[in-house]
Amino acid sequence: MKVFISYGAAADQVTALRLQALGAVNGLTVYVPPAYTRQGLATLLDPEAAQKLNDAEVVLGVVGSGLTEACRQELNTGISLRKHMIVMSHPASVPLLRKPFGPNLVEIDPDNPARAEFGIVQYLKTINAQQNAKTALLALGTLALGLLILAPSD
Numbered sequence: 001m002k003v004f005i006s007y008g009a010a011a012d013q014v015t016a017l018r019l020q021a022l023g024a025v026n027g028l029t030v031y032v033p034p035a036y037t038r039q040g041l042a043t044l045l046d047p048e049a050a051q052k053l054n055d056a057e058v059v060l061g062v063v064g065s066g067l068t069e070a071c072r073q074e075l076n077t078g079i080s081l082r083k084h085m086i087v088m089s090h091p092a093s094v095p096l097l098r099k100p101f102g103p104n105l106v107e108i109d110p111d112n113p114a115r116a117e118f119g120i121v122q123y124l125k126t127i128n129a130q131q132n133a134k135t136a137l138l139a140l141g142t143l144a145l146g147l148l149i150l151a152p153s154d
Contacts (some may be wrong), residue, residue: 001029032056091107
């Protein structure tokens with residue numbers, strides 16, 4: 001299964017790369033766009049990222065410390081391509097993301113992991129996805145939740 005991980009600001013790249021490694025260990029082909037795609041104001045989607053996004057079966061958004069234009073474009077493209085998608089967000093970013101990503105948005109609150117798990121499961125119930133896409137989204141969502149819970153706090 002091919003998974004595209006879009007991430008917000010450069011700080012979110014660490015989580016995306018960790019998810020990429022964990023996904024690869026579990027037999028997934030995972031693409032994470034390079035950090036230079038998050039610098040400056042992107043006017044066009046990076047061509048390599050656009051191709052990988054087109055090829056992906058599942059799109060996972062990781063927005064913990066802010067949403068860049070590149071991430072917004074990737075997630076909007078995923079929606080327009082009708083990809084199975086879940087956007088995981090830190091609570092502070094939820095108000096900004098609720099309107100554009102609505103039912104695809106799951107709040108990941110390290111202080112309340114049960115709520116995040118419930119959100120991921122509810123999302124999976126609302127999509128009419130193939131079983132392997134649901135399994136991949138649930139696995140990646142759970143891994144991301146674990147990464148956020150175990151991450152050192154500032």
